[in-house]
Amino acid sequence: MTARYVLTGEGFYFVGRFLSVGGVHHGGSVSVRAFILVSATSVSVLFIMAAGSVFRAGLFNHRVAIVTGGATGIGKAITAELLQLGCHVVIASRKSERLEAAADELSQLISSSSSASITALRCNIRQEDEVRNLVASTLRLHGRIDYLVNNGGGQFSSPAANMSVKGWNAVIDTNLTGTFLCCREVYSAWMKDHGGAIVNIIADMWRGFPGMAHTGAARAAVENLTKSLAIEWASSGVRINSVAPGTIFSKTAMENYKELGPVIFQMAVPCIPAKRLGFPEEISPAVCFLLSPAASFISGATLKVDAGQSLYDSVWDIPDHTAWPEPPEGENVGALRDMVKKLKPKL
Numbered sequence: 307m308t309a310r311y312v313l314t315g316e317g318f319y320f321v322g323r324f325l326s327v328g329g330v331h332h333g334g335s336v337s338v339r340a341f342i343l344v345s346a347t348s349v350s351v352l353f354i355m356a357a358g359s360v361f362r363a364g365l366f367n368h369r370v371a372i373v374t375g376g377a378t379g380i381g382k383a384i385t386a387e388l389l390q391l392g393c394h395v396v397i398a399s400r401k402s403e404r405l406e407a408a409a410d411e412l413s414q415l416i417s418s419s420s421s422a423s424i425t426a427l428r429c430n431i432r433q434e435d436e437v438r439n440l441v442a443s444t445l446r447l448h449g450r451i452d453y454l455v456n457n458g459g460g461q462f463s464s465p466a467a468n469m470s471v472k473g474w475n476a477v478i479d480t481n482l483t484g485t486f487l488c489c490r491e492v493y494s495a496w497m498k499d500h501g502g503a504i505v506n507i508i509a510d511m512w513r514g515f516p517g518m519a520h521t522g523a524a525r526a527a528v529e530n531l532t533k534s535l536a537i538e539w540a541s542s543g544v545r546i547n548s549v550a551p552g553t554i555f556s557k558t559a560m561e562n563y564k565e566l567g568p569v570i571f572q573m574a575v576p577c578i579p580a581k582r583l584g585f586p587e588e589i590s591p592a593v594c595f596l597l598s599p600a601a602s603f604i605s606g607a608t609l610k611v612d613a614g615q616s617l618y619d620s621v622w623d624i625p626d627h628t629a630w631p632e633p634p635e636g637e638n639v640g641a642l643r644d645m646v647k648k649l650k651p652k653l
């Protein structure tokens with residue numbers, strides 16, 4: 307149900323938009339998202355956003371999803387939204403304590419009448435046998451796998467020249483090989499014969515990723531992998547797409563960079579057209595959309611969810627230098643020198 311109210315008065319207007327999705331009658335949890343904008347002569351904006359999904363409750367009833375890295379940050383928001391849509395969700399990552407804490411917390415979102423469930427399974431996506439076990443355990447538990455979200459991943463910040471091969475490989479193995487292994491296992495064990503939908507989380511690496519070159523290379527490779535698999539697996543009814551988030555703030559993402567965390571996130575803000583950081587709950591709807599029947603004709607695509615960041619500025623500062631080779635001599639270089647000579651007296 308959507309209702310809009312517009313009241314105008316002396317220099318004051320009020321626009322309210324309430325989206326109410328689902329309800330107890332659907333057997334799903336009641337989730338309400340309210341957005342209220344109040345504007346007066348002095349502009350004031352008020353946001354109220356209750357946790358929930360803008361999609362129809364029950365959309366994913368009886369469906370089964372694996373979300374890697376589903377216990378924290380973006381993965382946790384994706385898991386929360388899938389649960390509210392009625393999905394059985396298996397979250398998988400390396401740290402048991404984080405998995406169990408998240409499963410406990412997120413299970414509170416499941417109403418007694420919902421068919422949704424959450425299960426935590428430990429899995430290091432870098433390890434082939436662990437990925438195989440994750441897929442086999444999910445099939446034993448639920449008998450099907452409709453969706454895979456390859457969200458687990460990450461990197462450390464370092465100039466490329468300082469990266470050891472071990473560090474490089476850790477990031478490539480996690481983000482590229484881990485994604486490949488999860489896709490391959492889910493496909494071979496289930497989707498090949500039954501179809502399904504996969505979303506790979508990549509990054510804003512469109513202009514390279516200076517300071518995190520390993521992850522830029524891995525994410526660009528995953529984008530290409532997405533396209534290959536979209537074609538190879540089309541005849542099985544498998545759709546596969548990528549979501550490329552901009553700079554998304556979460557407690558765990560920040561902690562990963564230790565004392566650099568606040569600096570990295572703060573530095574990004576001026577480079578984001580929205581002039582603020584993104585949040586995990588702003589990524590999860592894009593993922594749910596791509597998994598859903600609403601995206602039934604979308605495959606091999608990448609959806610950037612970055613407020614236009616990839617079109618704008620870079621955080622990487624290039625200091626002034628004279629290290630570049632001189633340009634080839636010719637009439638244009640001569641013309642530039644003349645122009646500079648004429649300009650200089652005015653400076």
Ligand SMILES: CCCCC/C=C/C(=O)SCCNC(=O)CCNC(=O)[C@H](O)C(C)(C)COP(=O)(O)OP(=O)(O)OC[C@H]1O[C@@H](n2cnc3c(N)ncnc32)[C@H](O)[C@@H]1OP(=O)(O)O
Pocket residue numbers: 459460461462463464470472473474476477480553554558559560562570571574621
């Ligand atoms: C403009 C802002 C952009 C921000 C955009 C991006 C944000 C995010 O992606 S947020 C997500 C953040 N979350 C994570 O990154 C979590 C997952 N990350 C990791 O697990 C690690 O970073 C990992 C991928 C490198 C894996 O680490 P780990 O399991 O600890 O790997 P190893 O113990 O096998 O280490 C291997 C090797 O890697 C090098 N290394 C690891 N961490 C660092 C570090 N902080 N600095 C420098 N080098 C590091 C190192 O060579 C390790 O070998 P050893 O030296 O023998 O330990």
Ligand SMILES: NC(=O)C1=CN([C@@H]2O[C@H](COP(=O)(O)OP(=O)(O)OC[C@H]3O[C@@H](n4cnc5c(N)ncnc54)[C@H](OP(=O)(O)O)[C@@H]3O)[C@@H](O)[C@H]2O)C=CC1
Pocket residue numbers: 374375376377378379380381398399400401402404429430431432457458459460461480484507508509510550551552553554555556558559562
């Ligand atoms: N935050 C941001 O600005 C952006 C994030 N991304 C990407 O989005 C994804 C989610 O990040 P975000 O939520 O921000 O950060 P988090 O640090 O909260 O999430 C990373 C998750 O990946 C899991 N993970 C890492 N390595 C492995 C592994 N080898 N096997 C299984 N799981 C693993 C972690 O769990 P555990 O440690 O328990 O294994 C953790 O749950 C990551 O791939 C990240 O790189 C992309 C663009 C921007």
